[in-house]
Amino acid sequence: MAAAHWLPPKPSIRAPPASQVVTALTREQAWLSGLRDAIPLFGGYIPVAISFGLVATQAGFSFWQTVMVSTLIYAGASQFLLVAMVASGAPLWLIVVMTLLINARHMVYAPNLTPWLGRSRWWPWLMHGLTDQIFALAHIRLPQLAPEARLGWFAAAMLLAWASWVGGSALGAVAGAELTARWPLLGEIMPFALPALFLVLLLPRFTSRLWTLVVTVTIVLAIVLKLAGLPNASIPLAAIGGAALYQWVSQQTSRRSDRWGDGQGDKHGDRRGIGRHDNE
């Protein structure tokens, strides 16, 4: 299930920069690796997609409308919002604005991956599949892959996730009520694959005291905001709060270092979660 090349064996807590652990793969291996890495997404997407299919048809969407929403929009939270707003009779312009606002957080994803993407004309089209989860996966995995393997890896991971979302939505639209009645626990248990996946993607980032502090505060902030009833705003707000803390602590460290004549502070090598020791 796990790719042996996912991370170097038993690295210290200060792992080498991900970009230094480059794995050469053939084109077929790259596709297989992408599929294998996306399996946790498959487990996490299907139950939620089935729920979406069920909710959408119950709200009056036809089977094809449900499937096309999942195929063309492909953004979980905003799809649920779309269905809820349509069902409540909200103005159509407001539905468009609100759903796009929720998806606005995706704007920061592609620029962070760009250094590892080539000039292939496929890349802009593949960005259709750049969901939260695919971004989290690609942000860690792409720097570890040889350049010629990245397109295949991303396409495979993205297509599997997309197919599972569309397939799950279709299944939910056709037989969602029956499925959830027969296996209620499955729908409750499988979505835990997503937080587990995010955690695994985060753990290699605990490379310095600064990143440990900032990541921990961001997690706590996101939990608090979710508990406060802001599930959609909590991701960008918590991330912005964490980034502000990063800047503040960096500035304080820099000032202290200047006072002692060092002047290096916590520079750019630390930005992607790579501790200063890793660059030495």
Place this chain on the structure above:
Amino acid sequence: MSDDLWLVIALIAVGTFAIRAVPLLWMRRHLQRRHLARGPQRMPANEAEGASDATEPTEAAASIPGWLSILAPLMIAAMFGVSVVPAAIDSGSAWLASISGVVATLLTWRRTRSLGWPVFTGVLVYGLVVVLDGVMF
């Protein structure tokens, strides 16, 4: 209503795609401009299809605006925070299941340093706690 709904779906689909794809084109142009500004003396190290031909990936990564590269891992941290909160917020056993799943994921990752096994173990332990809770209470 049906035609209106199709229009709404189309508008949101185009808008969402633009939100995801346009920043890639912007960043490519940004990296290309920085590369040209430095002069053509440095040839790209790797011109394979997957490589950026603007500059080397590590150099290009250093060219990403600071706030953007800080924000990216913190978005993942926030996604974890949001998704780890159980649907039944008031249920102590739901929180216990989440915490057990997180601990199992963490411990398995420390042993295997892999992607699949920690996720699998986390889901398994989470599921076991949910099932046991259902059986016992």
